[in-house]
Amino acid sequence: MAQAARWAEFLALFVGVPVVMAVFLPPNALFPALFAFTLAGLALIRATGDFDWSQLVHGWGRVNWGRMILFALLVAVIGLMVMRATRPGFLPNVSPERLSFLAVLWLLYPLLSALPQELIFRALYFHRYAPMMGGERRARLVNAAIFSLAHLMYWSVVVAVLTFLGGWLFARLYQAKGFPAAWAAHALAGNVLFTVGMGAYFWSGNVVRPF
Numbered sequence: 001m002a003q004a005a006r007w008a009e010f011l012a013l014f015v016g017v018p019v020v021m022a023v024f025l026p027p028n029a030l031f032p033a034l035f036a037f038t039l040a041g042l043a044l045i046r047a048t049g050d051f052d053w054s055q056l057v058h059g060w061g062r063v064n065w066g067r068m069i070l071f072a073l074l075v076a077v078i079g080l081m082v083m084r085a086t087r088p089g090f091l092p093n094v095s096p097e098r099l100s101f102l103a104v105l106w107l108l109y110p111l112l113s114a115l116p117q118e119l120i121f122r123a124l125y126f127h128r129y130a131p132m133m134g135g136e137r138r139a140r141l142v143n144a145a146i147f148s149l150a151h152l153m154y155w156s157v158v159v160a161v162l163t164f165l166g167g168w169l170f171a172r173l174y175q176a177k178g179f180p181a182a183w184a185a186h187a188l189a190g191n192v193l194f195t196v197g198m199g200a201y202f203w204s205g206n207v208v209r210p211f
Helices: 002-024 027-048 065-086 096-132 136-149 157-177 179-195
Strands: none
Touching (some): 002 027, 002 096, 002 136, 027 096, 065 179, 096 157, 096 179, 136 157, 157 179
């Protein structure tokens, strides 16, 4: 019964909530919903017990910054390729106003977006639900799937594919290197994608529901 209840909880949180948000909530409700979801996630981590909270701030020495730089460059290349393929003639905006916006984004995105998402999709998921998945590989694949589903609100195949791949990588980093590595990779990926112009896909103001 306890296992069934936890499965029901998992499906409600990681399937039901994203679908409801995508179908019913206005796009500008994204951040309030993410904030509420983060608080609920922290409460569930605490309720599960035996979580080492120090892992959220310790482990930076395990981050391979050389590989992080290469990863950021790869993300930039992929982002530019996607933009050129989907928007012929695209060129990144390098106006002073845009550069000022990006400077603020690079400071705030890791804290206001990447951090709460990592708390929910890596810390909470792997502590409370991954043991039900039947192995690390399956847990990682499920994690990538629900991370992609969480971005259903953008109604974009491009976003779905990129977030699945990103979710798989962040999950693997969390399993192998710990929370700081997953958070750093997520923050870098998001900032780089916005920098090369892919914010057009991840901005709630551009969301067009297909119904």
